[in-house]
Amino acid sequence: ADHGENETPGPTLNRPPLLSARARYQHATSIVSIPEEARGDIDRQQEDNNARPHRRMISRFAQFAARRALVRPSVSRPAVSFFSTEETPVPGFxxxxxxxxxxxxxxxxxxxxxxxxxxxxxxxxxxxxxxxxxxxxxxxxxxxxxxxxxxxxxxxxxxxxxxxxxxxxxxxxxxxxxxxxxxxxxxxxxxxxxxxxxxxxxxxxxxx
Structure with missing residues (x-):
């Protein structure tokens, strides 16, 4: 016998829709109480970033270059310490x-x-x-x-x-x-x- 008509549908999952970064920010600011002055500054900063994406890229590149400079070996700060002598030896001599x-x-x-x-x-x-x-x-x-x-x-x-x-x-x-x-x-x-x-x-x- 066909019992399809008597079957009850199972529970469905109510998944929230995927939101963009801006939508998530707006949703968060609607829940959290943020002073109007601070909210205005945040909005202006976000609009400025959206209008000038190259600034974000330059900023990220500067941060990356700074991190590389900190770990890059140099003559004054060699990456490997060879010996402990009175004079700092030069490898090969x-x-x-x-x-x-x-x-x-x-x-x-x-x-x-x-x-x-x-x-x-x-x-x-x-x-x-x-x-x-x-x-x-x-x-x-x-x-x-x-x-x-x-x-x-x-x-x-x-x-x-x-x-x-x-x-x-x-x-x-x-x-x-x-x-x-x-x-x-x-x-x-x-x-x-x-x-x-x-x-x-x-x-x-x-x-x-």
């Missing part, structure tokens, strides 16, 4: 050096002392070899090695000055250059390269 900026080459606090050791090893290996003292490669390498040893020994606690005087990179790079030069020297000695160079020089002397 002196006591504040945290990276060489070269992939695979870490900071080495003992680089200056290693310069002395490694370049002396080059001199010792050449001295123990049968490479003639007049070989151009030996003369050039001895000159470079002795100069770098001298600078490092005179400035053991000032890697920045060592770098400025040598003018061939950071102290860590100078150590790496000594390691690379040792490989070249081993190759030079094993192949007796000075003899090949001398023979080529003699051949050039006879060219017309």
């Amino acid at each position: 002196g006591k504040g050096k945290t990276s060489t900026g070269i992939v695979g080459l870490p900071v080495d606090p003992d680089a200056v002392s290693k310069i002395v050791v490694k370049y002396q090893e080059l001199l010792d290996k050449m001295a123990a070899s049968d490479m003639p003292e007049t070989a151009q490669y030996r003369m050039d390498l001895e000159k470079i090695a002795r100069f770098r040893i001298k600078i490092a020994m005179e400035n053991p606690d000032d890697p920045d000055l060592v770098e400025d005087l040598v003018q061939c990179g950071q102290v860590e790079e100078l150590v790496k250059q000594a390691d690379d030069e040792m490989e070249v020297l081993d190759m030079y000695l094993s192949t007796r390269m000075w003899e090949l160079v001398a023979s080529e020089d003699d051949a050039d002397d006879f060219e017309v």
